[in-house]
Amino acid sequence: xxxxxxxxxxxxxxxxxxxxxxxxxxxxxxxxxxxxAGVLLRLVGxxxxxxLLVVVLLAGLLRIEAFEVSASPLAVVEKETVxxxxxxxxxxxxxxxxxxxxxxxxxxxxxxxxxxxDAKGLVYASPPLSLLSQRGDPYFRYGDTLVLxxxxxxxxxxxDFDYPSYLSHQGISGIL
Numbered sequence: 001x002x003x004x005x006x007x008x009x010x011x012x013x014x015x016x017x018x019x020x021x022x023x024x025x026x027x028x029x030x031x032x033x034x035x036x037a038g039v040l041l042r043l044v045g046x047x048x049x050x051x052l053l054v055v056v057l058l059a060g061l062l063r064i065e066a067f068e069v070s071a072s073p074l075a076v077v078e079k080e081t082v083x084x085x086x087x088x089x090x091x092x093x094x095x096x097x098x099x100x101x102x103x104x105x106x107x108x109x110x111x112x113x114x115x116x117x118d119a120k121g122l123v124y125a126s127p128p129l130s131l132l133s134q135r136g137d138p139y140f141r142y143g144d145t146l147v148l149x150x151x152x153x154x155x156x157x158x159x160d161f162d163y164p165s166y167l168s169h170q171g172i173s174g175i176l
Contacts, residue, residue, distance in 0.1 A: 002049075009053045013060020020061075027062045031055060073117035074105070074174030079151045083109040084176060086148075089120060092140040098124040099138045102172060103146065121174045122155075122167060123148060150176045 038051040085107040092101035105119045125148065127139035152174050155164045167173070
């Protein structure tokens with residue numbers, strides 16, 4: 001019976017996490033508040049079960065809130081031609097044929113629909129001729145605001161290397 005109550009509290013916390021948008025801090029503070037509540041109940045000779053059930057419910061809620069995976073803001077199925085506006089967020093590097101840099105996306109236009117995602121993208125770009133005559137290598141600079149057009153795609157997993165996960169840890173969700 002007690003195990004069923006614990007499982008029910010855990011599942012209720014998980015369901016609550018799917019339906020309620022709770023911040024981590026208040027949930028963690030409520031979990032911490034359960035400790036003095038449990039001590040107080042113990043001192044007056046009452047059962048700890050109500051506190052334990054609340055703790056398990058909050059732990060289920062915390063599980064959903066802490067590990068919720070959000071969709072990639074620059075997600076595409078295959079390849080998609082887009083127009084991006086954003087700022088260069090790192091020092092550009094010259095590769096064999098192109099310049100590589102991270103852009104912090106301010107706006108993206110997909111087939112006429114403009115959105116403002118909070119996202120970063122990895123860009124491989126060839127500098128336009130007008131820029132070649134004005135600046136030296138690598139032509140692009142940290143902080144430049146650019147309007148870029150190209151094929152947006154998802155990073156692919158290499159043989160033994162999870163490239164999408166690697167880029168995700170840097171906040172990068174697409175390659176242009």
